[in-house]
Amino acid sequence: MKKLYRFKEMWLLEDSCSDIIQKAWQKGGNIAVNILNTTDNLTSWKKTMETIAKMRAIDERMDELEEKEELYWRQRSMNLKNSTREATCFGLIINDILDMAKTYSAIKFSHVGRTGNRVPHCLASLSKNLDSLLVWIEEAHIDALNLVMADIISN
Numbered sequence: 335m336k337k338l339y340r341f342k343e344m345w346l347l348e349d350s351c352s353d354i355i356q357k358a359w360q361k362g363g364n365i366a367v368n369i370l371n372t373t374d375n376l377t378s379w380k381k382t383m384e385t386i387a388k389m390r391a392i393d394e395r396m397d398e399l400e401e402k403e404e405l406y407w408r409q410r411s412m413n414l415k416n417s418t419r420e421a422t423c424f425g426l427i428i429n430d431i432l433d434m435a436k437t438y439s440a441i442k443f444s445h446v447g448r449t450g451n452r453v454p455h456c457l458a459s460l461s462k463n464l465d466s467l468l469v470w471i472e473e474a475h476i477d478a479l480n481l482v483m484a485d486i487i488s489n
Contacts (some may be wrong), residue, residue: 341376354379404447411445453481 345351379396435441460477461468468475474482 456481
């Protein structure tokens with residue numbers, strides 16, 4: 335049994351909804367055909383809008399999780415600063431960095447969150463799915479190019 339179609343007046347607040355209705359009625363024909371065209375087009379539009387709303391909710395949830403992870407790693411870095419470096423898994427690396435830093439007259443270290451470091455983070459995530467070693471010599475991999483272009487467009 336087909337679900338009963340109900341028009342919701344709140345849809346008219348969306349510009350794209352008004353466009354769909356106008357296009358359906360501009361085709362001409364009789365009223366029954368125009369109503370049927372409008373119903374079909376709005377049903378499709380509604381599904382698209384629901385999908386977009388779900389995607390936005392997922393994006394917001396991802397942002398929330400990224401923020402939590404950011405706080406986690408910020409706290410971890412504070413723990414590294416305040417603990418005995420040799421006792422941490424990064425201790426030797428940190429000691430090497432600090433030894434190299436002594437050769438400069440001035441140096442500053444700062445934390446860059448994932449939102450400011452999206453391309454390397456995404457590339458690292460992609461590398462988890464690789465079965466073998468992947469080396470780029472002259473041309474970047476298409477995934478890397480896409481990530482850089484998306485990063486440029488978003489800024």
